[in-house]
Amino acid sequence: MTFLGDDEIVILLIIEVTLYVAIWQAYLVRQSKSRRAFRLFTLFYITVLLHLGQRRTIFDNSEGIDVIFHPWLVPSTPPPYDPAPLDGDEHYWPERAISPPPDVSPVPLNVTNAIQLHNQIVDHALYNLPHAAQHISTNYFSLHNASSILPRLTPTTIEFLSGIHVWQADKFSLTPTFRSPPWPGDLSPDPEGDDWMWYDSFPFGVLLYASGEMSSDDRGLVLDQRTNMVRFFVSTDPSWEVKSWIPLEYALELMLREVQEGRVAIGGEAIEKAGFQGSVERAKDLWFEQVWERKEWIQKDVDRAVGMWEAYLAIVGMKMGEVVAGAQNMIGRDVVERLELGSWARTLLPRLRRPKFEFVAPDLKLVDEEMLVKTSEHDRRRRRIKEHHWEDEKDPVTLLFYIDVRFSNLSWGAWDRQWVAPYFAKHRVLDDRCGLYLGNAHEDRMSFILPGPDRDSEEVVVRFSDPHGRSRGQFLNATEELIYDAVHAYSPLRFRHLVAQWADMVLSGRWSVESDGVHDDLQDVRKSSL
Numbered sequence: 001m002t003f004l005g006d007d008e009i010v011i012l013l014i015i016e017v018t019l020y021v022a023i024w025q026a027y028l029v030r031q032s033k034s035r036r037a038f039r040l041f042t043l044f045y046i047t048v049l050l051h052l053g054q055r056r057t058i059f060d061n062s063e064g065i066d067v068i069f070h071p072w073l074v075p076s077t078p079p080p081y082d083p084a085p086l087d088g089d090e091h092y093w094p095e096r097a098i099s100p101p102p103d104v105s106p107v108p109l110n111v112t113n114a115i116q117l118h119n120q121i122v123d124h125a126l127y128n129l130p131h132a133a134q135h136i137s138t139n140y141f142s143l144h145n146a147s148s149i150l151p152r153l154t155p156t157t158i159e160f161l162s163g164i165h166v167w168q169a170d171k172f173s174l175t176p177t178f179r180s181p182p183w184p185g186d187l188s189p190d191p192e193g194d195d196w197m198w199y200d201s202f203p204f205g206v207l208l209y210a211s212g213e214m215s216s217d218d219r220g221l222v223l224d225q226r227t228n229m230v231r232f233f234v235s236t237d238p239s240w241e242v243k244s245w246i247p248l249e250y251a252l253e254l255m256l257r258e259v260q261e262g263r264v265a266i267g268g269e270a271i272e273k274a275g276f277q278g279s280v281e282r283a284k285d286l287w288f289e290q291v292w293e294r295k296e297w298i299q300k301d302v303d304r305a306v307g308m309w310e311a312y313l314a315i316v317g318m319k320m321g322e323v324v325a326g327a328q329n330m331i332g333r334d335v336v337e338r339l340e341l342g343s344w345a346r347t348l349l350p351r352l353r354r355p356k357f358e359f360v361a362p363d364l365k366l367v368d369e370e371m372l373v374k375t376s377e378h379d380r381r382r383r384r385i386k387e388h389h390w391e392d393e394k395d396p397v398t399l400l401f402y403i404d405v406r407f408s409n410l411s412w413g414a415w416d417r418q419w420v421a422p423y424f425a426k427h428r429v430l431d432d433r434c435g436l437y438l439g440n441a442h443e444d445r446m447s448f449i450l451p452g453p454d455r456d457s458e459e460v461v462v463r464f465s466d467p468h469g470r471s472r473g474q475f476l477n478a479t480e481e482l483i484y485d486a487v488h489a490y491s492p493l494r495f496r497h498l499v500a501q502w503a504d505m506v507l508s509g510r511w512s513v514e515s516d517g518v519h520d521d522l523q524d525v526r527k528s529s530l
Contacts, residue, residue: 094200098242099224107247109228111156115163117252121174122165124259125291128266129274131283132291135171140164146184153188154225157206160248169210173288175255175264177232177488178209178221180288186210208248212289221487223248232489244470244486251487261300267293297344297444301494305444306351308496311475312503313355319506319513320357330354331369339376342396342440348495349398359517361502361525364401364436375399375430382430395440397428397447400495402435403522405451410434410462413454424449424464434462436525438495445492448526463526467493473500474507 093102126133137143140161141150150158166181173179181187188206189195198205202222208230209221223230229245258264269290274283317324330352341349360366367375376398383394407429412421428437428447439445445466452463470485471493472478485491505511511520
């Protein structure tokens with residue numbers, strides 16, 4: 001507690017004397033039974049004001065002692081943001097916090113550059129959707145009347161939100177993944193309200209961008225104000241450890257680059273409503289989900305996947321001491337034209353060269369043309385089967401690498417029997433084959449259906465997995481993968497990721513190379529990708 005100075009003591013003495021004089025005057029008026037009741041009321045009112053003023057002064061100079069001035073007499077205000085480093089015993093760090101820990105140093109943030117990156121994305125959309133400009137504002141706090149959350153924000157966050165283009169959450173979207181800065185109560189939950197648990201997970205966090213999904217105002221890109229780092233959370237209450245936090249500018253740069261390279265494009269419905277052929281009136285009905293659409297793949301993805309496959313074949317050939325990549329491609333383009341494959345498989349497979357050896361990984365073989373035709377026909381029929389009339393057609397899958405073990409010859413583990421196994425059997429398995437499947441739902445995704453030990457016993461059962469998350473490998477750009485994982489969260493294991501990890505296994509000597517291909521433990525195929 002801070003002791004009062006001489007000036008404060010003099011002021012308090014004057015107030016105290018005035019208070020008792022007022023009380024004495026009120027008593028005299030009462031004793032004289034004067035009919036001028038307003039004098040009594042006025043003096044009583046002055047007495048109350050002086051008394052409250054006295055207590056308020058003491059409160060201000062005693063660092064807010066509630067005993068001196070009860071909280072209900074003062075409008076409550078949120079505690080200001082404390083940027084002090086969290087070390088020692090002076091600060092509390094929640095046990096379940098998933099923000100960058102106290103030993104992670106803050107990264108510098110160029111707020112002007114961050115604002116420009118955000119606004120460039122919006123400007124790109126408005127160039128193609130000129131009639132959507134009616135939905136755009138220039139200050140978050142003015143749009144939402146959000147002054148109440150200012151004490152919980154850092155000056156950097158306030159500057160960023162004050163300079164970016166903003167909009168009502170249902171009318172526009174920054175990217176297909178992120179809609180907009182959410183309502184103030186979601187951006188910075190009230191620590192005194194029902195959302196106090198938010199700060200157990202994110203002690204200095206704000207929800208900078210809400211997710212682009214419906215009913216998802218409580219999830220999205222979380223900004224840790226202490227470090228200026230961000231991470232996308234599909235759930236803001238996860239139970240797993242998260243390490244992929246990146247600077248805010250890196251995330252915005254990735255979002256802008258995806259727009260510039262065409263991976264993210266303006267949606268057709270948005271163009272009809274708010275494009276050059278649209279109108280201001282029609283643009284009023286613009287919905288945030290209509291603004292952007294994410295392409296399944298771009299040509300850059302195909303080139304990188306083919307390059308990774310060529311590198312893997314070269315590494316195996318180096319171990320064998322000969323050139324192992326044949327002149328023949330995996331499948332001819334004329335065959336592809338006759339098959340109902342996903343768009344990614346139709347483009348990738350004719351460009352993959354077929355190796356001269358049999359086993360591309362332990363126990364795994366590359367499908368031949370006959371098997372591809374047979375399984376693709378099986379997939380065509382499977383996608384059209386509907387258990388309910390309202391079901392959509394299933395996403396296409398392609399059996400790419402197979403093992404000489406039939407799916408029906410294996411039992412299902414106890415862990416997978418209820419939900420996982422039936423789902424994979426319905427949406428993945430083709431022609432009763434175990435192996436590695438190439439999905440085409442959005443980005444290419446590798447799915448594993450392989451024999452393996454049961455979790456609870458030594459029995460060999462079929463194991464299922466859709467690996468996802470940050471991928472690592474000598475042939476992968478670690479920084480790029482880190483940024484992508486932080487922005488998109490739980491991204492799938494793509495074909496090039498899988499092949500890059502296989503290359504690491506061969507180079508490290510963990511997998512042996514013989515004349516007929518790559519050998520060792522099949523379980524390494526699954527473990528290397530988890």
